[in-house]
Amino acid sequence: METLLQALSLGIAIGGTYALMGVGLNLIFGVMRIANFAHGALYMIGGYAAFYAFTGTGLPIAVAMLLAIAVGGASGYLVNAVFLRQLYKTRVERPIDFAFIVTFALSMFLGSAAIATVGSGYKRVPGLWNENVHLFSSVQMSGNRIVAFVGALALIGLLLWVVKRTDIGRGWRALTQSLTGAEVVGLDVFRLANLAFATSGMLAAAAGSLLVPIYLAYPGMGSWVLSKSLIIVVIGGLGSIGGGLVGGFALALAEVFGAVYIDPNFTEVYGFAAMLLILLRRPQGLFGSRMDRAV
Amino acid sequence: MKKAAVFSTGTAMMLVSALMAAQGAMAQEKEPVVVGVISNLSGPESKLGTEAVGLAELYVEHINAKGGVDGRKFELVVGDNENNPDKFISLGKRFMQQRNVMGFTGTAGSGEMLAFEKAVKNTSVPICLSYTMGNKNVGPDLPSVFRIGPYNGQVAKLMANYLQKKEWKNVVVLAERSAFGTDFADALQALGNDDFKVDVVSYDPQAVDLSPMLVPVARQEVQPDAVVVVGYGPAIYTSAARIREAGIKSQIIGTWEFPEMPEFWSAAGDAGVGIMYSTFGISEATLTAGGKEFRKLFTDKFGREPVFYDYNEWDCLTAFTKAVEKTGSIDRETVSKAFGDLTFEGTSGEISFKQDPAPGAWNSSKAGTMFMLQMGKSGLPKGEIVEEIR
Structure with missing residues (x-):
């Protein structure tokens, strides 16, 4: 029972941060129907921004993390407004391929740029709760992991509120139904896409800054995030925020329970196995629809 | 006619001299x-x-x-x-x-x-x-x-000697799934016996969080006497923090000098205090x-x-x-x-390459001595030698 509780707690805690990564990627899938392969690089930018804001300016760590989220938002905005601009300003024949090539190239460029500018070493900031905490008498967990979990859920909650209750969210939902239809009724697609990218960048950077105290910052950190995020969106369903949330928890629980109850040597395999299972049984993902409806 | 003959002879001599000079230069300038x-x-x-x-x-x-x-x-x-x-x-x-x-x-x-x-x-x-x-x-x-230089087979053998001398009978190796990590874990496991049990938990070189695989280790009936960590990827630097987060109180041992790196202390904090690691040295x-x-x-x-x-x-x-x-x-x-x-x-002594069939020893010239060091305080640049291992 104690093992079950520990596994469940750890799976839920990791799942919250996975969900934050997946939801950001899925927002772009939902709104623009393209994959942002620079999502991992935005996570990396968040991690480094938190590090330099904290060590370079002496800001309190909480403020440094907020600054990192703002930097991530600005970076996400630039990805769309500058590098994907052609999608909106000219008629690109194969927009999905175009976005894939551009964001993948950006991801490679940012990884190399990180090595060239900040070096290849590992960096870390102290977290907000640097102690191991006992929960329910038999569960032990890092305080920073709890902070990351709570922060992740708060941000996902905020995103859901924006989607459901604001004009921007209503605009995004219109885009998920029909890009052409949204244009016909006068919505500024480019502006809404920029805002979606900025929001996605903020979520990725938030994950990066919340997890630097646990996982460190280093130039290659974006690649595993991208890999996990892609599994999450496939499990949860392309373009669905709820799917990203559930996919994050499903992936983390699959990894933890697989490690605890099957074999710890294959921890990374369980997520891929879950993804393959979903692709076989329900290709649209748990929360995806065959019509690609999203947020 | 005479003038022409003199000119020809002179030209020929000059040519011969030039050729000889060129040959000499070529002899001096062998390929690097x-x-x-x-x-x-x-x-x-x-x-x-x-x-x-x-x-x-x-x-x-x-x-x-x-x-x-x-x-x-x-x-x-x-x-x-x-x-x-x-x-x-x-x-x-x-x-x-x-x-x-x-x-x-x-x-x-x-x-x-x-x-x-x-x-x-x-x-x-x-x-x-x-x-x-x-x-x-x-x-x-x-x-x-x-x-x-040293090789995994040699380090594993020396480390097994040390662990057994300490009467640590139950050891878990957290090994990165790489030629370096798996190789070492296999070599140490091969030295295990009824009185010296070696379990291996392997992880992906890109893994950042070892926590899921540490849950079963922490929940064993008897916790291991030592957890040996072997790898190069990011997880190695956070390993001590994750091991302690999982509630594992065992001795943590590294197989190279990663605890001397500032990144390790930044991630480990107090969890890194007491970590042991092996290194080689020349006296x-x-x-x-x-x-x-x-x-x-x-x-x-x-x-x-x-x-x-x-x-x-x-x-x-x-x-x-x-x-x-x-x-x-x-x-x-x-x-x-x-x-x-x-x-x-x-x-530091004679070098020769013997064809020894022991794991990793083929064409290998051993050099130096293995030491076990321990970090007594947080943030130390180097641990204290606790033992020279033979």
């Missing part, structure tokens, strides 16, 4: 000895790779100032393997074809080095390892690969005259004392020199064969 140093110059271990290149450049200055090798200049060709086996192979092959590289050395991980060794096996190009510890990096199937008493000369050259140039791997790398470069001197050739196959028969005085 070109050694390729392919290291990781841009990845996480780039500091080590950059230092290896600096050391090789120092060797070239030193040997050329002494007149070169058998009338030949010693030259280097440097490349960055980017921690990528494919890049390593393409770079190495290009160096051999375009730059006439005769042999290779450098600091590379066991995996990418093994891929390279297999890819160039048919060329018989000699490769001298000074840093690469994988058991599979040497062997009868790789006759042109030689090693000066002052064992330094040869050549070793003392190297130490002075190195210290003068870099402003720090050489570490163990620096001595090994210097000995590797010396081995190339000795093999060329012995054969008078820079033909790869000839030099490679000469390597196997070499016996020379290295920086």
